[in-house]
Amino acid sequence: MFARVARMSRPDRLRADARRNHDAILAAARDVVIERGAGAPLDEIARRAGVGIGTLYRRFADRGTLLTAVVRAALEQSRDSAERASAEAGPDGTGLDALARYMHDVLDVRVSAVIPQVLDVDDLDRAAIAEVREQSAAAVERLIGAAHDDGSLPREVSFGDVGTLLVRLSRPLPGPVPAEVDAELAHRHLDLVLAGLRAGAEPLDEKGLSRAELSGLRDDEQS
Amino acid sequence: MFARVARMSRPDRLRADARRNHDAILAAARDVVIERGAGAPLDEIARRAGVGIGTLYRRFADRGTLLTAVVRAALEQSRDSAERASAEAGPDGTGLDALARYMHDVLDVRVSAVIPQVLDVDDLDRAAIAEVREQSAAAVERLIGAAHDDGSLPREVSFGDVGTLLVRLSRPLPGPVPAEVDAELAHRHLDLVLAGLRAGAEPLDEKGLSRAELSGLRDDEQS
Amino acid sequence: MFARVARMSRPDRLRADARRNHDAILAAARDVVIERGAGAPLDEIARRAGVGIGTLYRRFADRGTLLTAVVRAALEQSRDSAERASAEAGPDGTGLDALARYMHDVLDVRVSAVIPQVLDVDDLDRAAIAEVREQSAAAVERLIGAAHDDGSLPREVSFGDVGTLLVRLSRPLPGPVPAEVDAELAHRHLDLVLAGLRAGAEPLDEKGLSRAELSGLRDDEQS
Amino acid sequence: MFARVARMSRPDRLRADARRNHDAILAAARDVVIERGAGAPLDEIARRAGVGIGTLYRRFADRGTLLTAVVRAALEQSRDSAERASAEAGPDGTGLDALARYMHDVLDVRVSAVIPQVLDVDDLDRAAIAEVREQSAAAVERLIGAAHDDGSLPREVSFGDVGTLLVRLSRPLPGPVPAEVDAELAHRHLDLVLAGLRAGAEPLDEKGLSRAELSGLRDDEQS
DNA sequence: GATGAATGAGTCTTCATTCAT
DNA sequence: TATGAATGAAGACTCATTCAT
Numbered sequence: 020m021f022a023r024v025a026r027m028s029r030p031d032r033l034r035a036d037a038r039r040n041h042d043a044i045l046a047a048a049r050d051v052v053i054e055r056g057a058g059a060p061l062d063e064i065a066r067r068a069g070v071g072i073g074t075l076y077r078r079f080a081d082r083g084t085l086l087t088a089v090v091r092a093a094l095e096q097s098r099d100s101a102e103r104a105s106a107e108a109g110p111d112g113t114g115l116d117a118l119a120r121y122m123h124d125v126l127d128v129r130v131s132a133v134i135p136q137v138l139d140v141d142d143l144d145r146a147a148i149a150e151v152r153e154q155s156a157a158a159v160e161r162l163i164g165a166a167h168d169d170g171s172l173p174r175e176v177s178f179g180d181v182g183t184l185l186v187r188l189s190r191p192l193p194g195p196v197p198a199e200v201d202a203e204l205a206h207r208h209l210d211l212v213l214a215g216l217r218a219g220a221e222p223l224d225e226k227g228l229s230r231a232e233l234s235g236l237r238d239d240e241q242s
Numbered sequence: 243m244f245a246r247v248a249r250m251s252r253p254d255r256l257r258a259d260a261r262r263n264h265d266a267i268l269a270a271a272r273d274v275v276i277e278r279g280a281g282a283p284l285d286e287i288a289r290r291a292g293v294g295i296g297t298l299y300r301r302f303a304d305r306g307t308l309l310t311a312v313v314r315a316a317l318e319q320s321r322d323s324a325e326r327a328s329a330e331a332g333p334d335g336t337g338l339d340a341l342a343r344y345m346h347d348v349l350d351v352r353v354s355a356v357i358p359q360v361l362d363v364d365d366l367d368r369a370a371i372a373e374v375r376e377q378s379a380a381a382v383e384r385l386i387g388a389a390h391d392d393g394s395l396p397r398e399v400s401f402g403d404v405g406t407l408l409v410r411l412s413r414p415l416p417g418p419v420p421a422e423v424d425a426e427l428a429h430r431h432l433d434l435v436l437a438g439l440r441a442g443a444e445p446l447d448e449k450g451l452s453r454a455e456l457s458g459l460r461d462d463e464q465s
Numbered sequence: 466m467f468a469r470v471a472r473m474s475r476p477d478r479l480r481a482d483a484r485r486n487h488d489a490i491l492a493a494a495r496d497v498v499i500e501r502g503a504g505a506p507l508d509e510i511a512r513r514a515g516v517g518i519g520t521l522y523r524r525f526a527d528r529g530t531l532l533t534a535v536v537r538a539a540l541e542q543s544r545d546s547a548e549r550a551s552a553e554a555g556p557d558g559t560g561l562d563a564l565a566r567y568m569h570d571v572l573d574v575r576v577s578a579v580i581p582q583v584l585d586v587d588d589l590d591r592a593a594i595a596e597v598r599e600q601s602a603a604a605v606e607r608l609i610g611a612a613h614d615d616g617s618l619p620r621e622v623s624f625g626d627v628g629t630l631l632v633r634l635s636r637p638l639p640g641p642v643p644a645e646v647d648a649e650l651a652h653r654h655l656d657l658v659l660a661g662l663r664a665g666a667e668p669l670d671e672k673g674l675s676r677a678e679l680s681g682l683r684d685d686e687q688s
Numbered sequence: 689m690f691a692r693v694a695r696m697s698r699p700d701r702l703r704a705d706a707r708r709n710h711d712a713i714l715a716a717a718r719d720v721v722i723e724r725g726a727g728a729p730l731d732e733i734a735r736r737a738g739v740g741i742g743t744l745y746r747r748f749a750d751r752g753t754l755l756t757a758v759v760r761a762a763l764e765q766s767r768d769s770a771e772r773a774s775a776e777a778g779p780d781g782t783g784l785d786a787l788a789r790y791m792h793d794v795l796d797v798r799v800s801a802v803i804p805q806v807l808d809v810d811d812l813d814r815a816a817i818a819e820v821r822e823q824s825a826a827a828v829e830r831l832i833g834a835a836h837d838d839g840s841l842p843r844e845v846s847f848g849d850v851g852t853l854l855v856r857l858s859r860p861l862p863g864p865v866p867a868e869v870d871a872e873l874a875h876r877h878l879d880l881v882l883a884g885l886r887a888g889a890e891p892l893d894e895k896g897l898s899r900a901e902l903s904g905l906r907d908d909e910q911s
Numbered sequence: 912g913a914t915g916a917a918t919g920a921g922t923c924t925t926c927a928t929t930c931a932t
Numbered sequence: 933t934a935t936g937a938a939t940g941a942a943g944a945c946t947c948a949t950t951c952a953t
Contacts, residue, residue: 913953914952914953915951915952915953916950916951916952916953917949917950917951917952918948918949918950918951919947919948919949920946920947920948920949921945921946921947921948922944922945922946922947923943923944923945923946924942924943924944924945925941925942925943925944926940926941926942926943927939927940927941927942928938928939928940928941929937929938929939930936930937930938930939931935931936931937931938932934932935932936932937
């Protein structure tokens with residue numbers, strides 16, 4: 020009875036097949052969201068995962084819960100990338116390189132492709148992702164801080180700029196653009212921006228939004 | 243008797259009130275699409291325009307027709323901006339400035355904010371926008387060509403890059419970001435990219451997609 | 466003011482153009498009903514008549530009124546045919562021939578093609594057609610009586626049978642059957658039935674429904 | 689796993705309740721179509737079947753699919769009747785009796801009452817009924833051939849005549865005619881025609897349409 | 912626990928009818 | 933008077949969610 024309750028909250032502790040379903044649904048959801056947006060029919064996600072719609076609902080209470088799990092997984096990957104990039108830090112003056120590695124990484128795993136799609140959904144359980152979000156943000160902030168400190172990234176370019184750029188770059192282009200081309204272009208344009216930053220020279224007049232400002236911004240609107 | 247013919251095809255020649263409604267619906271559609279995406283309920287558009295749903299349908303045969311008109315209007319503005327920027331061209335070496343003016347302009351009028359949203363819709367009447375699309379593209383290509391020629395824009399940065407960047411920059415950020423902040427950030431990040439370009443320094447290894455390649459790309463996928 | 470009221474009830478006394486519209490609408494309505502059934506959009510009728518929908522409504526208060534007028538016109542033609550056939554009566558023993566002439570006539574003018582389509586409509590103004598209906602029925606009854614009396618039509622074959630057969634024969638066949646073929650087949654099958662009647666030989670055990678029984682029938686159900 | 693495949697295509701293999709609904713909807717559809725025509729609201733069919741509108745749509749993808757199933761069932765009954773009549777064939781000279789039995793049968797089961805109503809619908813899936821249609825037609829043709837051969841049916845009376853007559857006779861009469869009366873009259877008028885045929889005597893000058901001509905006719909118009 | 916059936920609210924779209932020009 | 937614009941109620945269809953098997 021106790022275990023019963025815990026089932027849905029702790030995806031470990033699941034029977035092997037249930038666990039398998041959980042993961043398959045999550046993966047299918049990510050793919051479908053990338054292809055058809057966050058409003059895609061849940062039936063399609065279930066079909067893609069090879070399970071019945073009932074099973075999907077047994078694992079995820081409703082659409083919001085499912086999408087929350089999708090974002091959560093994406094944020095975990097982002098956090099891990101950022102931490103890895105930090106750990107592998109090179110000598111002074113290479114802070115921007117580490118940051119660049121993180122950013123390309125994030126584009127690679129298509130991770131952030133889902134985040135922007137999903138962030139617009141109203142019934143996300145924001146509390147449930149707050150922690151990972153914080154962890155991810157902190158790791159990225161550390162990367163940026165290091166790059167600021169060793170002079171490889173202008174101080175005007177802030178946390179808010181990096182996050183926003185990633186969102187912009189990872190969104191799939193509209194129209195029938197093949198996935199590989201889409202990915203290639205994203206990396207290319209990231210390189211374009213990075214090249215600009217490396218060339219240096221007072222890119223912007225003002226400082227960008229800090230993490231605090233950015234989240235304050237969102238919270239204000241939250242209501 | 244002359245006027246009798248072709249009422250719906252020529253939005254001029256409409257009775258005053260009809261014309262007013264036509265425009266109001268178009269404007270409302272643009273706003274709603276920006277806010278809620280291309281899948282927004284038509285009811286809401288009608289309500290926002292202050293007309294009944296029936297009126298909306300009298301003016302625009304169906305969702306596809308309405309969205310087509312929205313894109314068309316956006317493309318017209320884009321074309322006009324580009325032509326204006328060309329006309330006001332400065333002395334040699336300022337080609338990039340003209341291009342920059344165009345790009346900021348496009349962000350300003352929130353024009354391209356609708357394009358990416360809508361381009362994914364499958365029941366667009368692509369034939370109906372082909373001409374303006376062509377005109378807009380041609381004007382932009384001229385701007386870019388001039389910048390290439392006077393050396394202010396690296397040849398590696400192509401038509402495809404500019405268009406894609408605009409799409410990326412003009413999409414509203416996810417989450418509850420106030421419109422002004424959104425706009426401000428878009429301009430800021432455009433400046434970031436432009437600064438990079440101005441700083442020069444071999445931004446990219448390969449050339450980006452040309453207009454032909456870009457459209458070939460889409461057409462291939464068209465099916 | 467008096468004239469105003471009378472306008473709609475007395476289609477004579479109309480201004481010439483109004484009269485023209487009235488007739489055009491009626492004709493268009495008949496055609497459209499034959500082609501697309503009694504549920505056809507009024508817009509289409511108006512368009513076919515070459516007038517605006519507003520004009521249609523000025524002439525006919527609503528759908529029921531229009532259809533009532535259509536039936537009324539059809540019944541008038543039926544009555545006229547029947548009276549003509551009576552007037553042209555031949556020598557004794559030819560009563561069935563006169564009846565046959567009437568029946569073919571009715572099929573010819575496509576008159577009865579509309580009647581069955583329209584009789585199902587709920588909001589017919591039955592009072593408004595009662596008189597013509599009565600006149601038409603009386604004339605047909607006279608024809609049938611004569612045929613009974615001169616022995617050319619078995620007494621078992623009644624008023625109800627004749628009317629019902631006409632309804633059956635005049636309905637357009639389903640599917641994409643060209644109008645001429647449809648008409649040809651209707652005449653052919655009428656001939657088939659008539660040939661049977663002429664061959665004589667106790668066609669049926671019981672007598673068919675009389676006029677009174679038939680109309681009692683409908684009235685009972687009226688509710 | 690085997691059952692998983694093809695749920696909707698094979699109405700057998702359905703879960704018991706689903707099967708029950710499937711049948712109830714089909715029956716309700718037949719009744720409603722007979723009463724209110726092929727344009728009747730699907731809501732009403734669902735209500736009559738005692739299910740929600742969503743269930744109706746789960747079983748039948750859309751209006752066309754539902755009506756196709758209705759016609760199909762009707763054609764199956766027609767085919768079975770015709771084959772039964774053939775099998776029970778009596779001695780020579782009774783070919784017309786067998787045909788008559790078939791025709792009355794078809795009127796009885798109200799089968800053909802739906803066919804004419806529905807054949808006009810344009811989104812029928814004609815391919816899906818082609819086979820049964822062919823079987824039914826072939827069986828009827830055999831009946832007719834036998835009657836021609838044993839001399840009980842004039843060769844001028846063709847396949848096309850029989851089919852068309854059935855269509856004409858089985859259509860419900862317009863106006864509020866109680867179902868039993870309607871049926872009674874249909875049988876009566878069929879008897880009238882049959883009596884004529886039995887009485888013999890050169891019923892018609894020309895031969896009626898053959899099956900091939902009839903279907904050629906429809907196909908030509910198909911477009 | 913898995914499945915897919917059933918449900919009904921929400922959207923799109925059509926069309927009869929009213930009303931301003 | 934003629935016109936066609938505006939309206940909203942009604943019907944088709946989709947899809948999130950619940951529930952019986």
